[in-house]
Amino acid sequence: MNIADLKNGETFTVCQVMIRGEVGKRLADMGFTRGVAGTVIRSALFGDPLQVNILNYNVSLRKSEARGVEVLSIDTQGTL
Amino acid sequence: MSTPQTLRIGLAGNPNCGKTTIFNALTGSHQKVGNYAGVTVDKKEGHCAWKGIECIIYDLPGTYSLTAYSIDEVIARDFIIHEKPDIIIDVIDATNIERNLNLCLQFQEIGIPVVGALNIVDQAEWMGIFVNEKILGELLGIPIVKTIGIKGKGLDALLDAVFDRMKRATTPDRFITYGYELETEVNRLEGVIKKDPVFSSLYPVRWMCIKLLENDKNAFEKIKTHLKGDRVKKEAEESIARIEGHFGRDAGVVVTEQRYAYVHGAVTEAVTRTDKKNKSLSEKIDTVLINRILGLPLFLLILWCIFQITFTVGQIPMQWLEVLFAAMADGVHAWLPPGVLQSLLADGIIGGVGGVLSFVPLIVILFVLLSFLEDSGYMARAAFITDKYLHIFGLHGQSFLPMVIGFGCSVPAVMAARTLKNPKDRILTVIVIPLMSCGAKLPVHVLLAAAFFPKNAGNVVMSMYLIGVGLALSSAFVFRRTVLRGEATPFVMELPPYRMPTVRGIGWHVWDKTSQYLKKAGTILLAASILIWAITTFPKPHDNPVRYQKEAMIFQSTLATSGLSLTAQDSLIGHHIQTLKNSDAISASIAGRAGAVIEPVVRPLGFDWKLGVAVITGFAAKEVVVATLGVLYKVDNTAHGENETLRHALRSDPSFSPLIAFVLMLFMLIVAPCFAALSTIKAEIGWKWLWFEIVFTCSLAWGLCFLVYQTGKILGIGA
Numbered sequence: 001m002n003i004a005d006l007k008n009g010e011t012f013t014v015c016q017v018m019i020r021g022e023v024g025k026r027l028a029d030m031g032f033t034r035g036v037a038g039t040v041i042r043s044a045l046f047g048d049p050l051q052v053n054i055l056n057y058n059v060s061l062r063k064s065e066a067r068g069v070e071v072l073s074i075d076t077q078g079t080l
Numbered sequence: 081m082s083t084p085q086t087l088r089i090g091l092a093g094n095p096n097c098g099k100t101t102i103f104n105a106l107t108g109s110h111q112k113v114g115n116y117a118g119v120t121v122d123k124k125e126g127h128c129a130w131k132g133i134e135c136i137i138y139d140l141p142g143t144y145s146l147t148a149y150s151i152d153e154v155i156a157r158d159f160i161i162h163e164k165p166d167i168i169i170d171v172i173d174a175t176n177i178e179r180n181l182n183l184c185l186q187f188q189e190i191g192i193p194v195v196g197a198l199n200i201v202d203q204a205e206w207m208g209i210f211v212n213e214k215i216l217g218e219l220l221g222i223p224i225v226k227t228i229g230i231k232g233k234g235l236d237a238l239l240d241a242v243f244d245r246m247k248r249a250t251t252p253d254r255f256i257t258y259g260y261e262l263e264t265e266v267n268r269l270e271g272v273i274k275k276d277p278v279f280s281s282l283y284p285v286r287w288m289c290i291k292l293l294e295n296d297k298n299a300f301e302k303i304k305t306h307l308k309g310d311r312v313k314k315e316a317e318e319s320i321a322r323i324e325g326h327f328g329r330d331a332g333v334v335v336t337e338q339r340y341a342y343v344h345g346a347v348t349e350a351v352t353r354t355d356k357k358n359k360s361l362s363e364k365i366d367t368v369l370i371n372r373i374l375g376l377p378l379f380l381l382i383l384w385c386i387f388q389i390t391f392t393v394g395q396i397p398m399q400w401l402e403v404l405f406a407a408m409a410d411g412v413h414a415w416l417p418p419g420v421l422q423s424l425l426a427d428g429i430i431g432g433v434g435g436v437l438s439f440v441p442l443i444v445i446l447f448v449l450l451s452f453l454e455d456s457g458y459m460a461r462a463a464f465i466t467d468k469y470l471h472i473f474g475l476h477g478q479s480f481l482p483m484v485i486g487f488g489c490s491v492p493a494v495m496a497a498r499t500l501k502n503p504k505d506r507i508l509t510v511i512v513i514p515l516m517s518c519g520a521k522l523p524v525h526v527l528l529a530a531a532f533f534p535k536n537a538g539n540v541v542m543s544m545y546l547i548g549v550g551l552a553l554s555s556a557f558v559f560r561r562t563v564l565r566g567e568a569t570p571f572v573m574e575l576p577p578y579r580m581p582t583v584r585g586i587g588w589h590v591w592d593k594t595s596q597y598l599k600k601a602g603t604i605l606l607a608a609s610i611l612i613w614a615i616t617t618f619p620k621p622h623d624n625p626v627r628y629q630k631e632a633m634i635f636q637s638t639l640a641t642s643g644l645s646l647t648a649q650d651s652l653i654g655h656h657i658q659t660l661k662n663s664d665a666i667s668a669s670i671a672g673r674a675g676a677v678i679e680p681v682v683r684p685l686g687f688d689w690k691l692g693v694a695v696i697t698g699f700a701a702k703e704v705v706v707a708t709l710g711v712l713y714k715v716d717n718t719a720h721g722e723n724e725t726l727r728h729a730l731r732s733d734p735s736f737s738p739l740i741a742f743v744l745m746l747f748m749l750i751v752a753p754c755f756a757a758l759s760t761i762k763a764e765i766g767w768k769w770l771w772f773e774i775v776f777t778c779s780l781a782w783g784l785c786f787l788v789y790q791t792g793k794i795l796g797i798g799a
Contacts, residue, residue: 020330022149023570025294028336029145030572031179035344041366045376048468049477049571051366056207057176058366058575060464062471065570 001073003040003052003066011039012071019068031055032069086134087246090160092187093171094180095142096457096576098199101229102171103139104584106239113592121155122592130239138165144179144574146186147332148298150501160190161283166249167242171197172224174204174211175577177351181220181343182336188222188253191284195241196224197234208354216350221254255286258338261326265293265319272315276307292316293323294332362457362577369458370575375465382453382462383484390446391488391519397441405434423617424610432609432700433602439756443492443597444590446485450496451589455581459499460573467571473553474560476500476569479509483552486516487545490757494764495593502569507765508556511773514753514761515552517545520702524748527706531727532741532798540742544749551750551780563772596763608755612700614670621661621668628657662711671696685747685785686740686793695747701754739798743789750781 006012014036017024031054032038038054048063091106093099103111107126114123124139140159141152148154160168168187172180187194198213217224223241227234257263269289274280283302291299293316303312323331369378409426416422453459459481467477475483478500485493493513500506517525525544529537635656639649666672675693682692690712697708706726713729730736752758752774762770792798 016329017333018329021295021332022147023572024330025147025332025336026145026149026570026572028333028340029147029179029182030574031182031340033337033340036178036340042370042372044370044465044468045372046468049464051370051464051575055176055178056209057179057577058362060460060467060571060573060575062467062571065572 001071003050003061003069003071004063006040006071006073008040008042011037011074013037013074015070015072017068018070019065023065024068027061027065027069030059037074086136087167087242088163088165089135089137089242090140090165090168090192091137091171092140092156092160092168092183093142093197093199094144094173094176094183095574096579097142097171097173097176097180098229099139099142099171100585102169102197102199102227102235103137105229105232105235107137121151130243133243135239137169138163143183145183145336147294148296151503152501154298157190160187160192161287165192167246168192168194169197169238169242170194171199171227171229174198174201174209174226175207177204177209177211178340178343178347181346182339184220184222185256185339185342188220188255189284189287189290191252191255191287193245193249194222194253195238195245196220196222197227197229197238198224199227199229201226202228202231207360210352210354212350212352216346219346219349256339256342258290258335261323262293262335262338265323266290269293269312269315269319272308272312273306279306290335293319294335295320295330296332360577365578366461366575370461370464375461379462379465382458386446386449387484387488389449390442394442394445398438401434401438401441405430405438408434420617424613427617428610428613429606432612433606437598439489439491440594440597442489443594446488446492447590447593448586450481450485451586452581454499454589455579455585457576457578460575463571463573464575471571473557474564475509475512475553475556476502476505477571477573479505482509483513483516486513486518488519490514490516490518490753491597491760492593494757494760495596497764504564504566505569507769508559508564510761510765511559511769511776512552512556514757514773514777515548515555515750517548517749518702518753518757520754521748523703524698524705525745527709527726528730528741528745531730532736532738540745544745547746548749555776555780608700608759612697615674616666616669616671616697618669621664624664628660631660632657659711666693666708666711681782684789685743685782686737686789687744687747688735691740691744695751698748699752699754701756702748705748737798739789739792742798743785743792746788747781747785750777750784752777752781 002018003012014032014034016034017027017032019027036054038052041051041053041058043050049060050063050066051058051060052066053059091099091103103124103126106128108128110128111124111126114125121141126137126139128135128137138159140156143150143153143156146153146157159165170184170187172184184194184196196213196217198211198216201211204211211226213224213226223245225234225238225241227238258266266286266289269292270285273285273288288299288302292303292312300313300316303309303316306312320331323334327334368374371378409430412422412426412430416425453462459478462481463477465477466480470477470479479497481499482493482497485496490513493516494510497506497509497513500509521544522541525541526537529540533540632653635653636649639652642649644652667675671693672689674696675689678692678696679687679689682688682695687695690709693712694705694708698705709730710726713726713733730741753761758770758774761773
């Protein structure tokens, strides 16, 4: 599953960045790397772009970019 | 290059890490600003003295990484590599420590000593993040000092750490190792690159190898200067292929993941986090300002307020300036005898430059408001809200604001496009901005709409705005798929915490923008005003007293039955002859002749030579078109109620029609913007795109107007 599959408020851990080239590199630089936890905070009016909290800061992503980040969803109990 | 008496310090860090406050606290008012060669990124440097030693501090652009992703990143790394500062102070935002350390490791890799300033520690502790800077420093192999930039705390200790580190300047910083697979490739490439001693002395070799493995475009460009550039390129490509085969992912991503893995290790050791979860003020503000439903209406409201404030409040000082320049022109008329010098000073220089300077209040007010939004952190939110709609047309969320400012004036709008970090996005935005109908085009629209569409004037003017927006978006759509094609620009953008803007910060932005505008007014626009004046003044018409006497007599005979007093009649006759002379002067001038020459070009659009002249003078400023029409239609500009008589004169011209009026409005909307805008475009995106802009707007204007006029004529609409 990827970040675009998640609902608002859902928490995740990053598995890996699947997008290649500059966009992938940028996502990794902004902290989307293996094992990092984050939360989808909200989306703009038509569900795009998304606001994601990661490493204690907020970042916006388009859905097309969010689809490139493979994640595991963590439910409220904290189990995978 | 540096003597022991001066220390050259590069100040670097992430955007929003508090770097500017540290820079200001260290240097006070001893700052100067320039531009990095060839780009419009500010180059700030400041001075300070510490224990008798002079320090020059270079404020590098804030970046997240050191890739070739944005101009800022390339500038920051090129500065360090080519200018070789003695030491780098890397400002690390403690609330966001992992992402900040990812950049810190990249500075260490370049091979210049790094000292870390762990900043915003007060906020971090409030959030429950406690950093042991001693342990962190030992793990990374660099000195780290805690600072609170806005309170000026920790800066003495920071400078002490810098000098302490300089005593061991010859020992390089420790740098991270990337694991067996990557290090094998690094070693192999190092061997190949070191075969060229000159290249190896110019660039840090290990750093270059890592950049090549990251598939960095700029590094591949630089490697072309290597003696065996082709061989290095081939080897690097093979290395990348091996890494991607092994890890199954993009090599650039792999390198970054290794850095983050190292950072996570260090942070686990040196940082303790308590569960104290204070909901920050920023989060609370965001639940309203970028609320799914409220976000867009609130944004539009803010925009509307900015517009109202700028163009209503700005109107007042703008009128003062206009009055002042008119008084100056009158003064010149009174002091100097009539002649070329008087005309040059009053009509050319004061009229032209004055017209441009009267926009200064607008620019100041607009940029006070915009800088407030920018520095507070709202600008990123505005991009978040609007990105969806603009992305459809190949634009970026951050294009929205500059385009809207374009309704006011293209000059500040083009400057505001600087917030776009990707060059292609910025060029695209700048190119379409002049299609947004600016404030100076409004008088033209209003005059023509009122004269020829008295019942629907408002709607016709409105249609110009809508056509402009439509053309801007559709040309963006086309260019994005042709001349400015490229990988979709990522929208991976930080939404920084809201901060209260400082007066100093806003003052700085406003001064920066205004001084650039003033500089332009004093140079290129001064020259342009003189040129426009010259082509509308020279050559002088032959003096023809017999003709004017005849005209005066004819006019007098029409007044004979009016019952006016003789003095009133004389004054009317005087006016009549003066406007006649003005008109003769224009038609004899280069501009008038040019109008006749370009008539065949504009004929298919329904324009005669007079409209040709009007169009030419419109390049000085769009509102000049109204004045030119006034002169050409022999209406005295200074008389009261000028617009009513001009409207009447236009309507009664048999060669004019509602269709032609509409086409003229359309033409003025699209055709190349005024000199002020063109020179700003040149300054921001260079000559090549300036010419592109001129050719694009002129051909689009002609093509579209041709279609509309010919279709209208065939269908008999508005003839």
